[in-house]
Amino acid sequence: MRLSELTHPNQLHGLSISELEDVACQIRERHLQVVSTSGGHLGPGLGVVELTLALYQTLDLDHDRVVWDVGHQAYPHKLITGRFTNFDSLRQQKGVAGYLKRTESSFDHFGAGHASTSISAALGMALARDRRGEDFKCAAVIGDGALTGGMALEAINHAGHLPTTPLLVVLNDNDMSISPPVGALSTYLNRIRHSPPLQFLSDSVQESVKNLPFMGGELPAELKSLKGSMRRLAVPKVGAVFEELGFTYMGPIDGHDISAMVRTFQAAHRVGGPVMVHVVTTKGKGYPYAEADQVGYHAQSAFDLTTGKSLPSKTPKPPSYSKVFGQTLIKLCEQDSKVVGITAAMATGTGLDLLQKALPDQYIDVGIAEQHAVTLAAGMACEGLKPVCAIYSTFLQRAYDQLIHDVGIQNLPVTFVMDRAGIVGADGPTHQGQYDISYLRAVPNFTVMAPKDEAELQRMLVTCLDHNGPAALRIPRGSGQGVPLMEEGWEPLKIGRGEVLLEGDDLLIVAYGAMVPEAVDTAKLLNDSGISTTVVNARFLRPLDQALIHPLARRIGKVVTMEEGALAGGFGAAIIESLVDQDLLVPTLRIGIPDQLVDHASPKQSKEALGLTASQIAQRIKERFSFELPESLITQQASQSLNN
Template sequence: MEITPGPLLRMIDSPDDLKKLSREQLHQVCDELRQYIIDVVSVYGGHFAASLGVVELSVALHYIYNTPYDQLVWDVGHQAYGHKILTGRRDNFITNRKYKGLSGFPKRSESEYDTFGVGHSSTSISAALGMAMAAKYKNENRKSVAIIGDGAMTAGMAFEALNHAGVADADMLVILNDNCMSIDPNVGALKEYLTDISTSHTYNKLRDDVWNMLGKLPVGKNFSRDMASKLETSVKGMVSKSSNLFESLKIRYFGPIDGHNITKLVDTLKDLRNIPGPKLLHIVTVKGKGYALAEKDQTKWHAPGLFDKVTGEIYKKTFETPQPPKYQDVFGHTIVELAEKNAKIMGITPAMPSGSSLKIMMEKMPDRAFDVGICEQHAATLSAGLATQGLRVFCNIYSSFTQRAYDQVVHDIAIQKLPVVMCLDRAGLVGEDGPTHHGAYDIPFFRCIPNMIISAPMNEQELRNLMYTAQLDSNEYPFVIRYPRGEGVMPQWKTPFEAITVGKGRKLKDGEEIAILSLGHPGNFATAAIRELKTAGINPAHYDMRFVKPLDEALLHEVFGKYQKVVTVEDGTVVGGFGSAILEFMSRHGYHAQVKMLGIPDRIVEHGTLKELHRECGYDAAAIAETVKEMMKDSVKFNTLIAG
């Protein structure tokens, strides 16, 4: 479907073209840019509400700043669609998040305007400060701007960067995009603090009066910079005690201003560009601005999928027969079921209650399930603290975000041998979100830590049973359960709970000459491959190992005592992962077999659908079958069948 941009937008191939327009034309540019995002995302998919909320900001930044010489750092990146469209990628925007197409996030290798790659939150201030310090060192008049949402500001890393920025004496602007949302509604004291600033009528009226008196922000025509600064600071101190947070860190605070007033934004940014040193502009925006349904239900419209832009109907696949649920929903319903029977169970998630489905427990048991904001480190150590008091904590973090809590898992959970249950959602390849979100590395980085149990369910029943096992009083260790994004394989998934012996795998099928060892959901790919191989007269054995730590050594002795050819399959990196663990066992016990490891290769895997990426990485059903055939080429029985 051809999507045509508006008459002004179609003439903008770079920020230089934008700068040729008059200030009066910027309103129309914003309208056209917002409509173009709605048109493209409704037909081709992608993140939605976040970019609508910063249309005016995107236009104003590229209108005032000399990009790409001046450097913009977007945080997280969901909000950067307008930025991409204005910087030469308008005509290719329909490929956004598609295989071999544009990334859904800013990406340095994609454009010189993408100064810093992002995907995880709260990195922009640190990165922009680094750029500003480099400019100062090299005597360059280069401006650095970090655009960070109020949700991302809750992370400790953002405060660490602000703390440094206040004393670094570098020329940097932080734009705090305050919409009270990340993916889900924001939580915590910072949200309440920002609300207090933005809704203080007394403060805002006095602040506006002062600015008007000064003539132009921030220095009046008849005032020295020092006098203006003192007057502005005294007003802030008089009318709002909480407004001193940023200034106490020696960062000049301006705002809040309406983030949808393009004229005000342009004037303010023009003035701020000429003020040296660290400063913060607080803008108030509406996530989903310009699309009424997205404004009303911002969580639902964060990334809605394809939809009818006129009626707002979100297209859902329809099926004649019951379909398997998403793994995340199995987790969400199962933890409630377990918590109803075990009063010790608590749930923790860092800002992903909807994505992880812990929201189900938060609604039913608000005193036992908590969203702690975008702060994975805190989530891990908070869980450890709860566990010291005898509680059974399920800490649900996306696999790629768990990387940020690694030290806390080592220092606060594993060393102290606290039985926190780490539920790693989105383990393995995640699809269109790409390399910043692939859960590729959790097996190696947890496998090397003592005291850890690491497991992966092949289906919904196994996930339920692993969760049941992890919360039993008999479990005394940190317990990792990793499971993928998307649907499972069991429409009738609500099965009775059964305890699983920790470190115990299961033999699904006997075979001849070759064995497939799988971990987690890819075991279903192996099952499909075995059906295909049967038609070729090949009969592999299949073992679902369930645990990568501890390994089922009795099962592995059986495998290597019977089969000289082994294929390992995992939804994680092959470097140091499940396959490596099998090779270590084989070496340790003196076995000699031909082993082929299938999984995520030792390279950065870009974005695409899960099917496309599983195929590219060589561990879908077809790739498993082809690997087995290749290994069986020297088999006497196989060659006899082929000859026959």
């Protein structure tokens, strides 16, 4: 069967193993061709091709439910559920999403871009099924990295308490998340993965004594009485944890052997209760470069399929904010042994991989466990350390209670560096860092800031570590502004102090973080139209520099706020509340992300769609405030029009 002819996964039913293996080859070929051209997640999908085909051989996707944890491992799923033809549009604006999306296909039973949610969702579906008296199957596919998340363990705990609720959990064990997983669970799975098949202890005892002449090969009475108990003690070693938690454990089995998996899944469906099928796969399977470098090929920009090397950028770029953060943190750790970097399985993405290599004793990876990371940092701060939690803005949402309860209320000196804050592009709604401004504004005791460029990031990091209380700074995805950087000797900023970048009399723009450069560009466009603009780099969200902003707002009388975050409860809202509290009722225009989800597209496309480019903002400002152009400028423009 040609992969291009597959529009429904049930078309796989009845295919021979050799035919399925041929489909697997076609999936890998299409997967590699598309990702090498446009970029996307590579290793996760390549590793689950056979797993997907085998599982779907045992399911009826018109009725049964499959929940894929995270979703970036489900590219093979997309290719056999009617999206082969338009798979070229993967992660592009209005194209195929990089994660599962319920609105994209009826076969995407649950969407997710954050890890560890699948078992909870699948169990919820199973309970709803049983309540309605239906009989469809529910399966969750979760990676060993995601299994470190507390939510997954909570779901296992609940499911194991429901012995008559059929639920299949497929543990896709490739010994990886984005980076190698950490912790006791990973060590346990690794031991299972590499353990030889075990025999019952009773058989071993029988073998060891059969040739002893005084026993005649028979077990003595006292050993016979222990035979049953020894058997019970020995059997649960493989998968013992899951068995003890109420699951029937099957495995580990070869995740690239379709025949073995089909037989195992068929047996699992017959159990009638919660089942854990442990499948061992190779991340990046079938592409040697991805198998050899499973971290680097987790996700890739466009690359040369023949060499495996990324295609060079057409223009050189400044270092990324993440890299500048990582390099600066190394220096600060060298100067102070109390400083410790913490990541939740995102070392490479946050720049902490640099710290891991340089100073491993001052680096901690807790796995996919953001809640634990935050409270761990709180405990360390209690004992005099200076923890720096580097977590994506969208992932820090998962630890909101810990931010409040364990750090904010206790006023502990923990630094949070929120990477990927703002528009992030092709990963779509689950990864946009659009909420941290809003969700941190209300947390007690927090000092919150955002740099206008990478040099200010360096100073802000020092500011956070010098501050005796909770502090958070947000940094955007991608390259910095290309400003000069210092090697060391950074001076901390005065907390709650902004700066004036441009001065004018007609309009006041107060911008925060990544929108400051856009504010300067907007002011220059307005100036070309005769509108003189003051631009303030707020620097701080909490506390606001009211001593700077209020007099300017009173004098100028027209205010624009700019932020790359949700307008609801955001930076602009904070400015307006501050003005109203002082009875400064001045016309104000808020620029930011409106009350909507931001779908997958390039960051540039997303910003254009949201009206966040300098030219769009300048036009909105003119329309909002109905600026009248100076007579001299009107005459000049009229003259230019006649000449043209």
